[in-house]
Amino acid sequence: MERHNKIGRYEFLVEPFHCDFSNRIFMGHLGNHLLNAADFHSNERGFGMHFLNGIRKTWVLSRLAIEVNEMPVAYTRLSVETWVDSVMRFFTQRNFKISDHETGKIYGYGRSVWAMIDTETRQPADILAIKEGSIAEYVDKETICPIAASSRVRMSDEGQWAGKVETHYSDVDVNGHINSVKYVEHLLDLMPEAWHRTHCIGRIDVAYVAESHFGDVLNYYCETTGEGKTAYRIMKQRGEEPPLEACRVEITTVKPHL
Template sequence: MLPVNHYINEFYLTAAEVNAQEEMPLSRLVTLIIDTATAHANSLGFGYAHMMETNTSWVLSRLSIDLRRMPGVNRKYMLVTWVDNVNRLYSDRMFELQDGQTGEVIGWAHTTWMAIDMDSRRPTDLLVHKALVDVIQSREFGGEKSGRLLPLRDDSEGYSYTFKVSDIDVNRHVTTRRYIDLITDLWSLDKYTECRVARFEIAFKHEARYAEEAIALKAPHQCPGDVYDTEIRVGDTACALARIEFVER
């Protein structure tokens, strides 16, 4: 039995939630990671309602995911999460993805969060939240943290997209889900039939808004393997930088 400082989110992947490969879409997995982090923070007293008392809000800054395989249809899964580290500006939260029927660990995720002032949009001091510091846990983590991500060249391959109503969250900014889907759509359906995502990492740099026109870009990364650097850009401003690694099925 896990201690209270760990949180488990159990879910079942239905046919309505999967992609053409009968697997969980990357954007759905990221959404579940965010929802699980939110639920754990709420249960421990430093969630959305508590942060709004001081006019602050949690913001996801960085994310990395390592996958042995993607969750498949009609199976139960579990996300286990815990707080790994807290300093003045950032909190690191880890995740373990398990097959709920076999107990096999099929993936890990590392997330970095900030709490920002809702008016100034500037980071606030996390160390004032004693409840957050008190739940730091040491647990084996089988993934890797994010590396350095850089903007792409202007001649990189990509496409344009104008943000719609369904892309906007409660803060009237573009959702994380939309950024992930824009990156996923840089490749054809045949690519995902032949390959799966083994690693994904993203850094959020700037908030995009409704009706803004973005460009999604990709370029091969300068390393062995099927690895690409990607960027979501509005005008000359990078909103998100990401790296994705594929492996053959």
């Protein structure tokens, strides 16, 4: 298969109501654009949700990293390019490039790891057993993604409680669990206004540990992991059940954009 057919390119508009008080897109909405591009790309190549749901399978996000030079402003027309750079038995690695659709200006890149699971057992499914492993035809090992691989987000067992969030109807996605980006959006909502006026996110790493669901309470614990780096452990809890780790997030901040 020709290389250009392995890469999907999708246009998105940065709508003004998807921007914060700095007139730049919310990180959550940018993350959703990447996930939508992944969905479009996989569906067009016969390995998307439309096909998988019919055989009781689905994709779930295992890790996500987004690294940006700056956040696009309102009314920017974005191009999100995406391609798969490796396929293993239980995981695929997918990359992203974020640029201005008209000028080609690069805003940043993304990396992600996806697992295929059985929707009934919620256990991992063998990706290479689907359609005789033909997903390998869409792997592009030539296109470079220049950012570091997505991180496991290492942190100690210590951490300062940063707040809690109750999950609701709009947090749940088509897979029936809390949407992957919602963990990040809730985290950023816990930050005071002053933090958002004095910090800009240069990179965000998310490592998903376990699914959480409508009605779970998410408790956030934070720890400084380096200069400009803060890691968060997100613990889910339902009623009197013991808390379980659902997700980890590391935020790397940079100087505010001019």
